[in-house]
Amino acid sequence: MSAVSDRLPTFPWDKLEPYKKTAAAHPDGIVDLSVGTPVDPVPELVQKALIDAADSPGYPTVWGTPALRDAICGWLERRLGAREVTHRHVLPVVGSKELVAWLPTQLGLGPGDRVAYPRLAYPTYEVGARLARAVYETYDDPRDLDPAGLKLLWLNSPSNPTGQVLGKDELTEIVSWARAHGVLVVSDECYLELGWEADPVSVLHPDVNGGSYDGIVAVHSLSKRSNLAGYRAAFIAGDPAVLGPLLEIRKHGGMMTSAPTQAAVVAALGDDAHVHEQRARYAARREALRSALLSHGFRIEHSEASLYLWATRDEPCWTTVAHLADLGVLVAPGDFYGPAGDTFVRVALTATDERIAAAVARL
Numbered sequence: 001m002s003a004v005s006d007r008l009p010t011f012p013w014d015k016l017e018p019y020k021k022t023a024a025a026h027p028d029g030i031v032d033l034s035v036g037t038p039v040d041p042v043p044e045l046v047q048k049a050l051i052d053a054a055d056s057p058g059y060p061t062v063w064g065t066p067a068l069r070d071a072i073c074g075w076l077e078r079r080l081g082a083r084e085v086t087h088r089h090v091l092p093v094v095g096s097k098e099l100v101a102w103l104p105t106q107l108g109l110g111p112g113d114r115v116a117y118p119r120l121a122y123p124t125y126e127v128g129a130r131l132a133r134a135v136y137e138t139y140d141d142p143r144d145l146d147p148a149g150l151k152l153l154w155l156n157s158p159s160n161p162t163g164q165v166l167g168k169d170e171l172t173e174i175v176s177w178a179r180a181h182g183v184l185v186v187s188d189e190c191y192l193e194l195g196w197e198a199d200p201v202s203v204l205h206p207d208v209n210g211g212s213y214d215g216i217v218a219v220h221s222l223s224k225r226s227n228l229a230g231y232r233a234a235f236i237a238g239d240p241a242v243l244g245p246l247l248e249i250r251k252h253g254g255m256m257t258s259a260p261t262q263a264a265v266v267a268a269l270g271d272d273a274h275v276h277e278q279r280a281r282y283a284a285r286r287e288a289l290r291s292a293l294l295s296h297g298f299r300i301e302h303s304e305a306s307l308y309l310w311a312t313r314d315e316p317c318w319t320t321v322a323h324l325a326d327l328g329v330l331v332a333p334g335d336f337y338g339p340a341g342d343t344f345v346r347v348a349l350t351a352t353d354e355r356i357a358a359a360v361a362r363l
Helices: 012-024 044-052 066-080 096-106 124-132 168-180 240-253 259-269 273-295 317-326 353-362
Strands: 090-093 114-118 135-139 150-156 184-188 216-221 234-238 299-301 308-312 344-348
Touching (some): 066 090, 066 259, 090 096, 090 240, 096 124, 096 184, 096 216, 096 234, 114 124, 124 135, 124 150, 150 168, 168 184, 234 240, 273 308, 273 353, 317 344
Parallel strands (some): 114 135, 114 150, 150 184, 184 216
Antiparallel strands (some): 090 234, 308 344
């Protein structure tokens, strides 16, 4: 058992526990802005779809129902501007974290194969490479990487943790570079619906990929846009030559989204109104927190999209975490996302309006 677990780093969130206790001791209670987990209600139409599908005694399919695939294809074309998307171009997954963690293994990568991801990044990119026993490395600009042996290039726009957005021209150049060197591009776009000072674009857009999905896969999730983190609902889209073998592997592994969840996703992807309502909630919380942090002496970098503010007081991140914990506010230290974040903290927008107001008052 330890042969697999020994490949993994220490689970970083355990290191926050002492600071969480400090913050929880505040007379008015903790304001937890450390984890980006939704707190607002699941949209009623999604709950109804889940309930209506509750009598699902049979096994669901890994590929999902035709209605689910239709909903994904329709959303990709309507929202992302993708063209000529068919069922062969889409694959439901059991939440995006599962996909990220196991994709290198399911692609058949192993010792000697290289996986690259941004210098500041979601820790699970590294975890996935470790599980496959592949070589992992970070980049500032992927085009500076040595392409020899590079099998998987992770993009993340909008970024977790920084909120940075890759522009259309930059994405186009990266895709072109990767194709020229035979490198698979997998773009994590889970925060694409949450652009504030930028309009994020997908690698599935024809202006980026030239009308071809060869060598590219996009990852999307309903956790943030629809408050469905508890449903574990996500999907990937792109090159059928990649998705086809993944579908077969996932059939053998039983990696299937539950039937009620599939029905809920169909409802969620077919409705834009609830997304606009949720965006408005986050926009108001973002503006309140941003102003309070700036007035408290923070500088905010990037953060033009996603559910976080990437903030610094130009001091060690754990000093900032301790300072805010004394105020009853818990945030994530930047070094969770790589050494380059060691003077930053990530402040999530995912708290109720009442708790956001409490944090603003304390700041």
